[in-house]
Every structure is written in structure tokens, then in C-alpha cells.
Amino acid sequence: MRRIMNTLFLPELREMLAENRTDELREFCTALHPARTAEFMEGLGIEETWRVLQHAQPSLQAEIFQYFELDRQVDILGTQDEKQIAVLVTQLPADDAVDLLHKLPEPRVESILALVPAPDRRDIRSLQKFPEGTAGALMTTEVACLAETLTVRQALNELSRQAERLETIYYIYVVDDTNHLRGVVSGRTLISAIGRPDTRLVDLMKTDVVAVNVHDDQEQVAQKVAFYNIMAIPVVDDHNHMLGIITHDDVIDVVREEAAEDVQRIVAVEPLNDSYLRMPLPILSWKRGFWLLILFFAALSTAFALQIYQDWLNQYGWLVLFIPLIISSGGNSGSQSSTLIISALASKEIELHDWALIFRREVIMGLVLGGIMGSIGFCCALLLAPRPWDALVIPITILCVVLCGTCMGSMLPLIFKRMGLDPAMMSNQFVAGISDLLGILIYVNVALLFLR
Numbered sequence: 001m002r003r004i005m006n007t008l009f010l011p012e013l014r015e016m017l018a019e020n021r022t023d024e025l026r027e028f029c030t031a032l033h034p035a036r037t038a039e040f041m042e043g044l045g046i047e048e049t050w051r052v053l054q055h056a057q058p059s060l061q062a063e064i065f066q067y068f069e070l071d072r073q074v075d076i077l078g079t080q081d082e083k084q085i086a087v088l089v090t091q092l093p094a095d096d097a098v099d100l101l102h103k104l105p106e107p108r109v110e111s112i113l114a115l116v117p118a119p120d121r122r123d124i125r126s127l128q129k130f131p132e133g134t135a136g137a138l139m140t141t142e143v144a145c146l147a148e149t150l151t152v153r154q155a156l157n158e159l160s161r162q163a164e165r166l167e168t169i170y171y172i173y174v175v176d177d178t179n180h181l182r183g184v185v186s187g188r189t190l191i192s193a194i195g196r197p198d199t200r201l202v203d204l205m206k207t208d209v210v211a212v213n214v215h216d217d218q219e220q221v222a223q224k225v226a227f228y229n230i231m232a233i234p235v236v237d238d239h240n241h242m243l244g245i246i247t248h249d250d251v252i253d254v255v256r257e258e259a260a261e262d263v264q265r266i267v268a269v270e271p272l273n274d275s276y277l278r279m280p281l282p283i284l285s286w287k288r289g290f291w292l293l294i295l296f297f298a299a300l301s302t303a304f305a306l307q308i309y310q311d312w313l314n315q316y317g318w319l320v321l322f323i324p325l326i327i328s329s330g331g332n333s334g335s336q337s338s339t340l341i342i343s344a345l346a347s348k349e350i351e352l353h354d355w356a357l358i359f360r361r362e363v364i365m366g367l368v369l370g371g372i373m374g375s376i377g378f379c380c381a382l383l384l385a386p387r388p389w390d391a392l393v394i395p396i397t398i399l400c401v402v403l404c405g406t407c408m409g410s411m412l413p414l415i416f417k418r419m420g421l422d423p424a425m426m427s428n429q430f431v432a433g434i435s436d437l438l439g440i441l442i443y444v445n446v447a448l449l450f451l452r
Contacts, residue, residue, distance in 0.1 A: 010043045017051055029056035029064065038067035046072070050080050062091035071278060074103045077112070086115035094123040095140040095250065102132070135221050136214040138254065139235040139244035144172045146201060148182050153197035155190060168247055170231040174205045181234060181242045183207045211236050214243055221246055222254045223348065262346060262424040299433060302327070305440045312444070318384045319447055322377070322394055323440070329373055330401035330439040331432030337362055337409030338431045342423045345413065355414050362410040363403065370402035390451060397446045401439045408434065 016024050029037060029052065041049050041064075049072070053061045065073060065088060077085055077100055089097050089112060101109045101124070113121050123141045130136030144166050146155050159169060172190060174183040183205030193199050211234045212221050225233050225248065232247045306313070306323075313320055341358065344350045350358065374395030381391035409431045413423035 010040075013040065013044065013052070014048065017048060022055060025052060025055040028052070029060060034060065034063040035067045037064050041068075046075050046079060050076055050084075054084070058087050058091045062088055066092070066096065070103075073100055074278075077101075078104050078108060082111050083115055086112050089113075089124075090116055090120045093140050093142060094120070094127055095138060095244075097124055098127045098137065101128075130214065133218050134214065135212045135216045135218065135235050135246060136243070138218050138221065138250050139214070139246050140250075141244040142166050143234070143242070143245045144169045145175050145179075145242055146172055148174045148176055148200070148202040148205070150201050151197060152190065152193045152199050152201070152204070155185075155201055156194070159190075168232055168245070171234075171245075172201075173209075173234055173242060173245070174201050175242050179241050181209060181211060181236050181240055184209050184234070209234065211240075212246070213238065218254045219258050222251045222258070225251045258346075262342065294430070294433075299436065302433075302436045302440055305437060305444075309444045312448070316447065316451060318386070319393070319443075321384060322381065323443070325377060325394075326397055326401055326443045327436040327439040329370075329398050330405040330435035332405070333366065333369060333402045334405035334409035334431040334435045337365075337406045338413055341410050341413045345417060345423050352414060352418055355411070358410050358414070359407065362406040366403035366406035367399070369406070370399035373402060374398040393443075393447045393450050396450075397439075397443045400442050400446065401435070404438050404442070405431075405435045408438075 013028070015021075016028070028040075032040070041052060044052065049068075053064060056064060065076070068076070077089075089101075092100070101112070104112075113124065116124070126141065127137060127139070144159060144162060146158055150158065155172070159172070169187055172185045172187065173181060174185060176182050182202070185201055185205045189204055193204055210224065210228050210230065212224060214235050214237050221233065225246070230248075232245045234242060235244045235246060237243055341350070377398045378391055378395040381394035382388060385391035385393075412431060417423045
């Protein structure tokens with residue numbers, strides 16, 4: 001329904017542009033919530049979108065702009081007039097501006113920043129020096145910081161002066177004369193103290209402040225914000241100097257980014273550092289091909305294992321019919337286990353020291369699942385095997401393969417974690433590839449034992 005409404009409105013919006021109906025375009029930009037305004041502009045081209053935005057005040061223009069898709073934002077910054085873009089960048093939160101500028105060619109970034117006012121340019125430059133994926137790159141410097149010596153009355157007056165340029169005032173951070181973080185006062189606490197206007201902030205603040213270091217990984221930041229259930233978290237340097245804050249909306253972006261990376265790793269793709277459509281094909285090919293080649297050679301090893309026993313398999317041809325069943329049983333059970341363990345590690349439901357408990361649980365699961373699947377396999381094998389005794393090869397093999405799959409799928413991510421690597425790198429396909437090879441070896445050896 002929303003898409004239909006947007007499509008119906010587009011011709012009228014284009015007509016406004018064609019006839020340069022300034023008053024109506026200005027009303028369009030101001031009448032709706034910025035998110036709705038951005039939605040109605042989805043079908044416009046880049047040039048048309050930028051022309052519409054010119055009818056909004058710079059602050060409102062930045063609000064609407066932030067609701068566009070990332071690719072659309074980058075295209076606008078990369079193609080439109082540099083002076084106008086500099087005005088837009090000035091209105092954006094410094095951390096958001098840095099993220100967008102990272103996606104533009106360096107000459108374009110330099111020409112835009114040269115037109116940005118010096119204070120805003122300094123904020124952007126200070127954030128650009130932090131490595132991508134750290135708290136420093138994620139934070140914003142637009143933070144409510146007040147001296148610990150201020151009274152409630154003075155603090156409210158100071159906040160009224162700062163409010164226009166602040167991203168959030170959920171929390172007011174209290175610092176000393178050398179900008180060391182001393183404590184935090186919530187907005188609620190400050191408002192509640194209006195009846196005591198001469199009370200100093202040092203007497204209101206909480207000194208047990210949850211903070212992150214500027215060099216902390218963004219995933220650690222997201223986990224800490226989620227654990228303490230706070231709307232923003234301060235960022236400090238090694239000497240506890242207040243540098244900025246990371247707000248909940250930035251944390252949500254981190255969670256989405258980390259989840260996307262984990263999904264890509266689970267399907268054996270190196271994480272993409274840009275959107276799928278903007279990623280150059282040679283780089284995309286490398287990121288996908290690297291793991292595919294590893295999995296390809298793992299599959300080749302399975303083929304060579306079969307070739308070793310080819311003469312024997314020719315003698316017992318009915319066993320060949322069950323090879324797909326055997327290798328899929330191990331691969332699927334291993335993939336299930338690895339996915340569950342990877343997700344549990346990511347959400348901190350389990351830790352490395354839980355490995356013994358995890359192993360015991362997966363052994364039990366392997367025996368239960370292998371027993372059920374093996375029983376079904378035995379019924380099918382009775383129809384094809386020369387003797388009932390020969391048919392026992394199938395259930396015993398399935399039990400062993402599923403047991404190996406669950407144990408390996410659960411332990412390998414923990415081993416990767418212990419080695420300091422991302423557990424998601426132990427992808428389903430990688431576990432499945434190892435399971436295929438083990439499945440063939442187990443199958444053939446169980447068959448040799450029974451059929452001899």
C-alpha cells in the first residue's frame with residue numbers, strides 16, 4: 001500500500017519540480033515527518049531528489065537526507081554541488097558524516113571538507129583518524145558535558161545554549177577542569193532537582209559510570225550497551241578524558257552490520273565492506289571464490305577417497321545408493337550444531353569454559369538424532385541389501401556420522417574462538433565439507449567390517 005501511494009504521488013511531485021512551484025515544494029518538505037518525506041521521494045532520480053531538498057532549511061534537509069538508503073546518500077554526496085554538499089555535511093552528526101565520507105573518493109572528500117566550517121571540519125578530522133570498527137570511529141563529539149562545579153540552575157542554562165547542536169541529552173556527563181570524566185546525571189535527575197537550583201552537579205551525579213575506551217571494538221561496545229540497557233555510552237581515552245558518546249541508534253547499526261557479517265561468513269563469503277550492488281565484481285569474486293576454492297578441494301578429497309575404494313564399491317553396488325544419504329546426514333547435523341554454537345557465542349549465552357557441557361549435550365544429541373535417522377535408514381536398507389545383516393551397515397554408519405557431525409560442528413567454532421578467530425568463519429559449508437570426507441571414511445570402514 002505504501003509503495004502504491006508513493007507511486008501515485010510521484011507524478012505530482014515531478015510536476016511541482018517542472019513548474020518550479022516553490023511554495024508547494026517547501027510545504028512538501030515541512031508538512032510531513034522527515035521519514036515520510038524521504039519515502040515519497042524514493043522514485044525520484046538523484047538530481048530530482050536534490051532539487052526537492054533545496055526547498056528545506058539546512059537542518060531539516062539533513063534530517064530528511066538521513067532517512068535515504070545508504071547508496072542514495074553516497075550518490076548525492078558524490079555528484080551534487082560541493083558548496084551545497086558542504087552545508088549538508090555541516091548539519092549531519094559528525095560520526096554519520098565520517099561514515100559517508102569514507103565511501104567517497106579522497107579528492108572529493110578533500111574538496112567538500114575545504115568548504116566545511118573549521119569547527120565542524122576539526123570534529124570530522126578527529127573522528128577520521130580512528131580505525132574503522134572501533135568505538136572512536138563510531139562515536140559523536142556532540143555530547144552534553146558540564147563542569148562538576150555548576151549548580152542545577154547554571155547547568156540548565158548551559159544546556160539550553162548547547163541543546164541545538166547536541167545529538168541527545170538523555171545523559172549529562174560531568175567533567176572536571178581537565179576534561180576527565182567524573183560522573184553522569186540523567187535528564188530526569190536534573191529536572192527533578194529544579195526545586196533545588198543551587199545544588200551542584202557533583203552532589204547529583206553518579207560516579208559509577210559505564211564507559212568504553214576509544215580503541216574498543218564496536219562489537220564489544222554493542223554488547224556493553226545491551227548488557228547495561230542504556231541509551232548512550234561515553235567514550236574515553238586511556239587517561240579517562242571524555243571524548244564523545246555512542247548513541248543507541250549507532251549501536252543498532254553495529255548489531256545489524258555484525259549480524260550481516262556473520263551471515264556472510266556462515267555461507268562462506270568474506271564480509272563485504274560495501275553494499276552488494278556497489279561492490280566491484282573482481283573484489284566480490286575474490287571474496288566469494290576464496291572459500292569456494294577451499295570447499296572445492298575439500299570435495300575433491302571426498303572424490304579421491306571414493307576412488308581408493310572404487311573396486312570394492314563395484315563389488316557391493318547397493319552401498320553406492322546410500323552415499324548421498326550418509327554424507328548429507330553428517331553435513332546437515334554438523335551445520336546445525338555449528339550454527340547454534342556460533343549464535344550462542346555471539347549472544348554471550350555460552351562461553352569457552354562451557355565446552356565440556358556443550359560436548360556432552362552434543363554427544364547425547366548425536367546419539368538421539370543418529371538413532372532416529374539410523375532406524376529409518378535401516379528400514380530402507382532392508383529393501384536393497386542382500387541380507388538383513390548387511391543392512392546393519394547403514395544405521396551404524398548414520399549413527400557414527402551424525403555423532404561426528406554434532407561433535408565437530410560444536411567444537412570447531414569454540415576452537416576458532418580460543419584461537420582468537422571469528423567463530424563464524426567455521427561456516428556451515430566448511431563443516432559440511434569435513435563431514436563429507438569423514439562420512440565416506442566411516443561408511444567404507446563400517447561396511448568392510450560387516451561385509452567381510
